[in-house]
Amino acid sequence: MVRPRLIPAYAALLSGTALALALLTGGLPAYDRLPLFAALVVCVLVLDFVDSDLFGHGNFSPGTVATIALAAVFGPLGPLIAEAFAAAGRLARGASVVRIAFDFGALSLCGAIAAWAALTVPGHGLWPLLACAVAGIAYYVANSLTLVGVWVLDEGVAPLAAWRERLAWAAPHYLGYGLLGGLLVLVERRAGLLVFAIVGVPVAILWLGQKQYLDRTRTSAEELRTSHAELERAHTALRAASIATVASLARTIEAKDEYTSNHVERVSGYAVALARELGVLDGDLEGIALGAVIHDVGKVGVRDAVLLKPGRLDAGEWAEMRRHPEIASYILEGLELPQAAKDIARHHHERFDGGGYPDGLAGEGIPLAARVLAVVDTLDAMTTTRPYRNALNFETALSELRRHAGTQFCPTVLAALERSLRSSPATWANAQQAEGELVRAA
Numbered sequence: 001m002v003r004p005r006l007i008p009a010y011a012a013l014l015s016g017t018a019l020a021l022a023l024l025t026g027g028l029p030a031y032d033r034l035p036l037f038a039a040l041v042v043c044v045l046v047l048d049f050v051d052s053d054l055f056g057h058g059n060f061s062p063g064t065v066a067t068i069a070l071a072a073v074f075g076p077l078g079p080l081i082a083e084a085f086a087a088a089g090r091l092a093r094g095a096s097v098v099r100i101a102f103d104f105g106a107l108s109l110c111g112a113i114a115a116w117a118a119l120t121v122p123g124h125g126l127w128p129l130l131a132c133a134v135a136g137i138a139y140y141v142a143n144s145l146t147l148v149g150v151w152v153l154d155e156g157v158a159p160l161a162a163w164r165e166r167l168a169w170a171a172p173h174y175l176g177y178g179l180l181g182g183l184l185v186l187v188e189r190r191a192g193l194l195v196f197a198i199v200g201v202p203v204a205i206l207w208l209g210q211k212q213y214l215d216r217t218r219t220s221a222e223e224l225r226t227s228h229a230e231l232e233r234a235h236t237a238l239r240a241a242s243i244a245t246v247a248s249l250a251r252t253i254e255a256k257d258e259y260t261s262n263h264v265e266r267v268s269g270y271a272v273a274l275a276r277e278l279g280v281l282d283g284d285l286e287g288i289a290l291g292a293v294i295h296d297v298g299k300v301g302v303r304d305a306v307l308l309k310p311g312r313l314d315a316g317e318w319a320e321m322r323r324h325p326e327i328a329s330y331i332l333e334g335l336e337l338p339q340a341a342k343d344i345a346r347h348h349h350e351r352f353d354g355g356g357y358p359d360g361l362a363g364e365g366i367p368l369a370a371r372v373l374a375v376v377d378t379l380d381a382m383t384t385t386r387p388y389r390n391a392l393n394f395e396t397a398l399s400e401l402r403r404h405a406g407t408q409f410c411p412t413v414l415a416a417l418e419r420s421l422r423s424s425p426a427t428w429a430n431a432q433q434a435e436g437e438l439v440r441a442a
Helices: 003-025 031-050 065-072 078-094 097-119 127-155 159-166 168-255 263-277 282-294 295-300 315-321 324-332 339-347 368-384 395-402 411-423 425-441
Strands: none
Touching: 003 078, 003 097, 003 127, 031 065, 031 078, 031 168, 065 078, 065 097, 065 127, 065 168, 078 097, 097 127, 097 368, 127 159, 127 168, 159 168, 263 282, 263 368, 263 411, 263 425, 282 339, 282 368, 295 324, 295 395, 324 339, 368 395, 395 411, 411 425
C-alpha cells in the first residue's frame, strides 16, 4: 500500500510549514519574559511524560496548557521551541524518527495556528483568558486535522467517521486547556512563577479526569472490539457454511447425471479466465467462480424424470426446465452472496437479443457475469457428449458461438473469448484436451 509510505513526507510538510510560520511571524521573547518562557517550556517537557494514550491512535498531554500559553504570549516561535526540546526528549526515550518528526511538525503547527488565533482577540483586561480560550479551540481544530490526516494515510479510515469516534469528545477539554492557559498568564502578572503552583492543581484535576475517561472508554472499546470480532468470525463461518451447502446441493444435482460430470468445475474455470480477459477485478472473480458452480442449483426443483430424460424434452417438460433460474433465484435470495453469483444463477439463460428467460433481458441490460456464463456454459455443453447427441469438437463449437454473436451471445464477451484463446492458450488447450478425451470415451 502506498499511503503509509507517504507519512514521512507528511511529517516533513507539517514541520516545514510550522517552521516557516514561526520564523515569519515570531521573534525571541523579551529579556524580562525569559523566566516565564523557560518555565512554560519546562512544563511542556515534564508533562510530556504523563500524556494519555488515545486508544493507540495518538496522545493527549496536559502540557497543551503550557503550549497554548506560549502561543498566546510569545507567538508561533514559542510552541516551536518547546516542541523542539520535547522532540529531543522523545528521541532520548527511543521513539521512532518518523513519529518524532510527525509530533514535532503537527504540534508546532497547532501551536502556530493557536498563536494566530490569539492575535484576533482585541486586547483588554481579560485578554489572556479570551485569547487563550480562542487559541485552545484553534489548537483543537488544527490537531484534529493533522491527526485525521495521518490516520487516513496509515489506516485508510474515513476522515469524518474517525474524527467522530476518536476526537469529537475532546473539544471541551481543549477549551478547558485554553482557559487554564489564560488563567496562568493572567495570574502570572501578579504572582510571578508562583502561578504554576496555583494553576497546577486545576491542571492536575483536568488531566486526571481525562485519564479516567480514556481508561474507562478504552476498556469499553476493547470489549466492543472483542465482541465485534467474535460476531465477524461467526458471520464469516455462517456465510461459508451457507455457500458450502448451496455448492454441495449444486454438485448433488450434477452427480445425478453422468453426462454432466465435472461440468460446474470446467465452467467455473472458463468463466474466471474469460472474466479476467474482460478486465474484471480479482475481488469480483470470486463471485463469478461461485456463480458458475451454483448456476444450476435451481434444477433441484425440476423432476428427475425431466432432468434425466434421455432425449429431447416436450413442450411441457421444457416449460418445467425453464423454471430453474427462477427457482435458483428464490433459493439464493436470502443468502449473503456476491451479486455476480446471484446474477449468474438467475440470468444465465438470457439472450442478447432479448429472447431468453426468465426476464427477457437484452443487450448490456444482462449482467456481465451472466453474459460470460452463457457463453462458457454453452461451450462446455456443446463439447461434451449428451444422451441425445455426441460432443462437438472445439473448433466446431467456437464456430457455432460466432454464428450466434449478437443474437444469443454478447459480441463483446465472444471477442474476449477470442483474445483469451490467443493470450492464454494453455488454459483453453487444457480444456480442449479434456473435452477431446470425453469425445473419445463416448
